[in-house]
Amino acid sequence: MKTAVLPHLQVFLDVARLRSFSAAARELGVSTAAVSHSVRQLEGQLRVVLLTRTTRSVALTEAGRRLVEGAGPGLGQAFEALKEVSAQPGEAVGQLRLTVPGVAVPYVITPVLPTFRARHPRVEVEVVVENRFVDIVAEGYDAGVRLSEAIERDMVQVRLSNAFRFVVVGAPGYLERHGTPERPEDLLRHECFTIRVPTTGALFAWELERGRKNWRVPVRGSIVTNDSALRLSLVEQGLGLTYAFEPALEDQLRTGRLVRVLEAYAPTVPGFFIYFPSRAQRSGPLRLFLETAKELLMQKG
Numbered sequence: 001m002k003t004a005v006l007p008h009l010q011v012f013l014d015v016a017r018l019r020s021f022s023a024a025a026r027e028l029g030v031s032t033a034a035v036s037h038s039v040r041q042l043e044g045q046l047r048v049v050l051l052t053r054t055t056r057s058v059a060l061t062e063a064g065r066r067l068v069e070g071a072g073p074g075l076g077q078a079f080e081a082l083k084e085v086s087a088q089p090g091e092a093v094g095q096l097r098l099t100v101p102g103v104a105v106p107y108v109i110t111p112v113l114p115t116f117r118a119r120h121p122r123v124e125v126e127v128v129v130e131n132r133f134v135d136i137v138a139e140g141y142d143a144g145v146r147l148s149e150a151i152e153r154d155m156v157q158v159r160l161s162n163a164f165r166f167v168v169v170g171a172p173g174y175l176e177r178h179g180t181p182e183r184p185e186d187l188l189r190h191e192c193f194t195i196r197v198p199t200t201g202a203l204f205a206w207e208l209e210r211g212r213k214n215w216r217v218p219v220r221g222s223i224v225t226n227d228s229a230l231r232l233s234l235v236e237q238g239l240g241l242t243y244a245f246e247p248a249l250e251d252q253l254r255t256g257r258l259v260r261v262l263e264a265y266a267p268t269v270p271g272f273f274i275y276f277p278s279r280a281q282r283s284g285p286l287r288l289f290l291e292t293a294k295e296l297l298m299q300k301g
Contacts, residue, residue: 008042009071012050013036016068017140019058060138068138093122096285099144100135102126103228103245104272106296107159108145116292123285131226132198136276142286143276151275158290161271162298165246166265168206168266169258173238181241181261184215191240192219193231206243208265215265219243232258 014024025032033224043050050064060068100109107129117125127142136144144151168187170180181187187206195204203224205216221240225231231242232249236257246266252258260266274293276286296299 005045008038008045009067011038012042012064013071013140015039015051015058015067016060016064016138021053021058057164065138068140079181084130087143093281094285095124095126095142096283096289097126098128098289099133099136099139099141100129101146101162102129103131103248104127104145107247108272108274108293112289112293113295115296116289119292120285120288123288125285142283143274143289145272145274148270148273151220151273154277155275156278157275159271159296160274160293163268163271166207166243167246167249167260167266168208168241168243168262169235169249169253169260170241171236172237172259174235174240175259175261177238184217184262184265187217187219187241187262190219192221193223193234193240193242194219194221195231197225197228198226204243205269207265212267214267226265266285 018024021035022032025035048063049061052059083152170271197204205218208215
């Protein structure tokens with residue numbers, strides 16, 4: 001076995017990361033049949049099933065998950081080392097894969113990437129924007145960006161932003177017609193546009209706090225969507241209330257198109273953090289991205 005399995009192992013890791021044989025084939029520039037054959041070869045040599053396949057999905061078996069977690073980081077580091085030896089002295093090369101929620105992109109990624117790319121043009125950056133919770137080790141990411149409370153405890157966390165609030169907002173016209181909520185439970189009598197939690201399928205309960213007391217209000221509304229722009233558009237049209245990331249509402253609040261309600265109950269969260277497994281700190285591209293991000297983001301105070 002030994003080195004003969006390495007090409008097949010790389011193909012398997014690509015399929016596991018992308019959760020798709022066809023996507024892996026496109027990335028590798030080969031046929032889907034060749035990718036499938038390579039994975040079967042690896043499974044045959046290891047005598048285990050690594051992936052479960054249906055016509056619509058690809059999922060890791062327990063053996064496949066262990067192989068990704070054990071071999072993925074090491075093989076990635078080996079390929080990075082091969083790239084680094086071809087670099088000029090002091091030149092950074094390699095790849096950086098990040099998973100980021102949509103709400104963080106304008107505040108964490110957009111301000112940093114232009115400077116990072118200008119400084120390190122030979123580092124390839126892939127940013128996947130999605131709002132679900134991601135197992136960055138199993139899915140082959142170098143790091144992720146999330147709110148602190150959503151990060152696994154065994155991960156290294158580095159702050160990228162100051163604390164901010166989530167607020168309930170509505171249009172003046174809506175509040176004139178339907179009244180202004182005074183207590184968290186008043187929201188149950190209002191039209192509230194919320195989201196569905198990706199991991200559970202349940203509707204997101206709005207989280208409020210005042211002093212040491214916390215509320216999780218099971219709001220309801222006629223429209224549920226994970227698109228924040230659509231929710232804000234509906235609210236600006238006076239159709240209901242929504243719960244939103246306060247820095248994203250600066251223009252609407254300044255012009256009076258939206259107003260805060262229940263402001264005394266608005267919860268403060270620690271901010272956005274980048275997180276990664278401790279062994280990932282050895283990655284040159286990740287270390288350089290962290291340096292650039294902290295320089296550009298934290299200097300804003």
